Amino acid sequence: MKFNREQERQVHDYILAYLCNNPDAGDTFDGIVEWWLLHQRIKFETQNIAEAVRRLVAEGLIVEHREPDSRIIYRVNRTTAKDIQTRLSEPDPAE
Amino acid sequence: MAKWNILLLEFEADVPLGKTLLQILGPNPDFRVAYRTCRELSIDEELSQIISEQNPSLILLVLPHLPLSGLDSLLRTLRTEAASAPVVVVVDADQEQLIELPRAGIADFIIPPLRNSEVLVRIRRLLNDVSQEEKTSRALTEKLGLQQLIGKSPAFLAEISKIPVIAKADISVMLSGETGTGKEMVGRAIHYLSSRASKSFVPVNCGAIPVELLESELFGHERGAFTGAAQARDGLIQEAEKGTLFLDEVDCLPQLAQVKLLRFLQSKEYRRLGSTKVVTGDVRIIAASNANLEQSVAAGTLRRDLYYRLNVVPIGLPPLRERAHDICLLARHFLAKYSAQLDSPAVDFSPEAERKLMLYDWPGNVRELEHLIGRVVVLCNQKIIQEDHIIFSGKHDNLIQLSFREMKENVISQFETNYVQSLLLAYKGNISKAARAAQKERRTFWELIRKYKIDVEKFKVANIHESGNPWV
Numbered sequence: 001m002k003f004n005r006e007q008e009r010q011v012h013d014y015i016l017a018y019l020c021n022n023p024d025a026g027d028t029f030d031g032i033v034e035w036w037l038l039h040q041r042i043k044f045e046t047q048n049i050a051e052a053v054r055r056l057v058a059e060g061l062i063v064e065h066r067e068p069d070s071r072i073i074y075r076v077n078r079t080t081a082k083d084i085q086t087r088l089s090e091p092d093p094a095e
Numbered sequence: 096m097a098k099w100n101i102l103l104l105e106f107e108a109d110v111p112l113g114k115t116l117l118q119i120l121g122p123n124p125d126f127r128v129a130y131r132t133c134r135e136l137s138i139d140e141e142l143s144q145i146i147s148e149q150n151p152s153l154i155l156l157v158l159p160h161l162p163l164s165g166l167d168s169l170l171r172t173l174r175t176e177a178a179s180a181p182v183v184v185v186v187d188a189d190q191e192q193l194i195e196l197p198r199a200g201i202a203d204f205i206i207p208p209l210r211n212s213e214v215l216v217r218i219r220r221l222l223n224d225v226s227q228e229e230k231t232s233r234a235l236t237e238k239l240g241l242q243q244l245i246g247k248s249p250a251f252l253a254e255i256s257k258i259p260v261i262a263k264a265d266i267s268v269m270l271s272g273e274t275g276t277g278k279e280m281v282g283r284a285i286h287y288l289s290s291r292a293s294k295s296f297v298p299v300n301c302g303a304i305p306v307e308l309l310e311s312e313l314f315g316h317e318r319g320a321f322t323g324a325a326q327a328r329d330g331l332i333q334e335a336e337k338g339t340l341f342l343d344e345v346d347c348l349p350q351l352a353q354v355k356l357l358r359f360l361q362s363k364e365y366r367r368l369g370s371t372k373v374v375t376g377d378v379r380i381i382a383a384s385n386a387n388l389e390q391s392v393a394a395g396t397l398r399r400d401l402y403y404r405l406n407v408v409p410i411g412l413p414p415l416r417e418r419a420h421d422i423c424l425l426a427r428h429f430l431a432k433y434s435a436q437l438d439s440p441a442v443d444f445s446p447e448a449e450r451k452l453m454l455y456d457w458p459g460n461v462r463e464l465e466h467l468i469g470r471v472v473v474l475c476n477q478k479i480i481q482e483d484h485i486i487f488s489g490k491h492d493n494l495i496q497l498s499f500r501e502m503k504e505n506v507i508s509q510f511e512t513n514y515v516q517s518l519l520l521a522y523k524g525n526i527s528k529a530a531r532a533a534q535k536e537r538r539t540f541w542e543l544i545r546k547y548k549i550d551v552e553k554f555k556v557a558n559i560h561e562s563g564n565p566w567v
Contacts, residue, residue: 017175023147024337026295027283034243034280035287039236046232050224051181054202072227 014040061087099222102151102180103130104142107159112185112207116155119211120218136165138172151180152222158186161193170201181221185209237288244280245428248418254410255281261408262288267360269405270383272412275462278383279341281410286339291379294338297331302344310352311368320369332365335378345382345405346391350398356380357401380405415457415464422452425461429468430480437553439472447482455487470516473553488513512547515540516554524555 018036019025027036053074056062061084063077076084101120105113113130120128129149131142138146154177158166173182181202188206202221205214237259244255261268262285270278279298286296304312311320315330331340342348348356359365360380364373382405384391391397415422426444434441444452457463467487475484486509518529530540544551 020147020175022293024294026297026334026338028298030279031283031287031296034283035240038239038243039287042232042235042239046228046235050228051202054224058203 011037014044017044098125099127099152100149101126101128101153101155101218102146102149102177103128103155103157105130105132105157106136107132107134112187112209113157115209116157116185116214119209119214136163136169138169138176143176146176151177153218154180154182155218156182156184158184161186161188181224183218183221240284240287244277244284245425246418246421247424248413248421250413251418251421254412257408257410258284259288261285261410263290264408265289265291265379267379267405267407268381269388269407269409270381270412271388271409272383272385273414273458273460274385275460276385276412276414277461278385278412279343281412282339282341282381282383285381286341286379289339289379291338295335296339296341297335298341298343299331300343302347306347306349309349310355313352314355314365314367316368317370320367324369327367330367332359332376332378333374337377339379339381342380342382344384344386346384346386346388346397348397353398353401357398357404360401360404415460419453422457422464423449425464426452426468429465430472433469433472437472439475440478441472441475441480442478444480445482448480448485451482451485474550476550486512508547511543512549515543515547515549519544519549519551519554524551524553526551 014037015032018040025036053062057064057074060077061080062074065073065075067073103113103116103120113132117128117130120126129145129151131145133139133142154173156169156173170182173180184201184204186204186206193204193206203217205217241255241258246252246255258281268282268285270281272278282298283296286292299312301309311324311328311330313330313332315328315333316324318324318327355365359376363375363377365376366373388397388402388406392399392402415425423444426449430441430444433439452464459466467485470486471480471484477484488509514533515529518532519526522528522532526541526544527537530537533540543549
């Protein structure tokens with residue numbers, strides 16, 4: 001299995017981003033495979049999802065409700081169900 | 096100490112929004128605010144340094160107007176330089192102009208009038224959200240990180256379950272277990288789940304370094320400390336500063352180095368070889384050994400006081416033969432790994448092949464299993480790995496089931512296959528060079544390759560995947 005250019009670039013970015021965030025880090029190849037890439041992927045995904053959730057809240061498509069223990073529960077905004085359906089059926093403008 | 100670092104970046108200083116924000120944010124014991132004005136919509140070296148040193152929890156980007164060309168690129172740079180900090184754009188714009196804001200990379204936006212209570216609530220909420228993200232991220236790292244230590248046997252799980260607690264305790268750990276049981280992987284897991292995770296993990300095999308060099312390797316030396324010490328050099332303890340030093344085969348440390356290590360563990364102080372100056376170091380030591388350390392202490396090769404000092408928390412990894420149910424689990428994991436790496440059609444084992452794996456006693460433990468599966472994947476051209484594909488390099492393979500003649504042939508063919516494969520691997524599939532090294536005619540060597548149906552091309556591929564090379 002060979003990486004395509006995009007995958008290769010992503011791995012480069014993960015390694016470099018890890019080292020930017022942790023400039024004093026150092027480990028062998030095993031450590032990069034087992035922990036750096038794992039850490040960076042989790043961080044990347046968590047941030048992207050958090051950003052998407054914030055954006056959907058800002059657009060009013062989902063609503064947030066703070067629980068008594070300060071946890072936030074996200075739900076669909078039922079009043080925007082039609083907008084959501086339309087949006088899901090539209091092609092992605094970025095494509 | 097302030098809980099959060101906030102970086103307030105104002106592009107074009109004559110916009111009064113930045114000053115107003117500064118007044119709203121401070122003085123506040125929770126925030127430490129760095130304020131910076133820039134003329135251009137880009138990040139220069141100085142600003143990059145500020146971001147790196149401050150590690151901001153949030154960035155407030157004050158913009159003069161919208162739309163603004165170059166904003167996209169600026170946000171991308173900020174995401175690279177300060178990946179974990181959400182960016183809040185503060186801009187004097189109306190709702191329609193806000194559509195011009197790039198979609199990605201902005202956590203929130205604030206438009207005037209800036210009301211003290213509203214701004215603080217939004218900023219605090221974002222900062223708390225970051226903590227939640229961080230918490231989720233850490234929990235996932237722990238869960239997925241530990242899943243790399245594959246196994247379901249109770250004895251193994253009992254030891255692995257200690258890792259998260261031990262990781263947070265910042266104490267010395269002693270890992271014991273036969274060779275190939277995964278001591279370094281466990282050591283690494285302890286490091287990456289500890290507060291030292293952002294610093295270095297330095298593994299060193301004490302048994303692989305000449306005795307006379309070990310002390311200088313560990314503690315460093317001054318110029319002229321010994322013959323050949325032309326320059327001063329930092330030791331591994333310095334290299335692992337604020338991180339973790341993994342000392343494998345710790346019982347191989349010479350007596351003098353043991354005394355120095357003990358002193359370091361007790362006082363966090365040491366002296367480089369040839370120096371009178373005492374240096375302090377902040378390093379967590381994780382020691383490991385495949386020997387019975389009680390016996391090493393009794394034999395006098397390991398100092399008792401050092402043993403007790405290192406053995407604060409012991410973890411004992413069981414050998415693979417005591418984790419029978421994990422054998423197939425691990426074999427499938429390695430099969431998937433090497434099949435993907437080497438583009439092999441092999442996807443599963445036949446029941447007979449599984450049985451053969453289960454019956455073997457695995458003196459080399461998980462490492463031996465991994466190497467075997469790697470070798471099988473290179474040689475197997477079928478979807479299902481059969482019993483015959485599995486050839487152990489040990490001496491125990493069904494000895495009693497074969498006649499003397501059969502066994503002799505078996506051993507010879509096994510030797511010839513391994514020998515030819517090793518040379519092909521060493522010479523990257525170059526038959527002429529491999530034959531020369533074997534002091535054989537190229538034609539004779541080629542006959543052996545043909546006899547054992549060795550795919551030379553695969554050795555050229557195997558060399559590309561250095562890490563996945565099962566023979567290294």
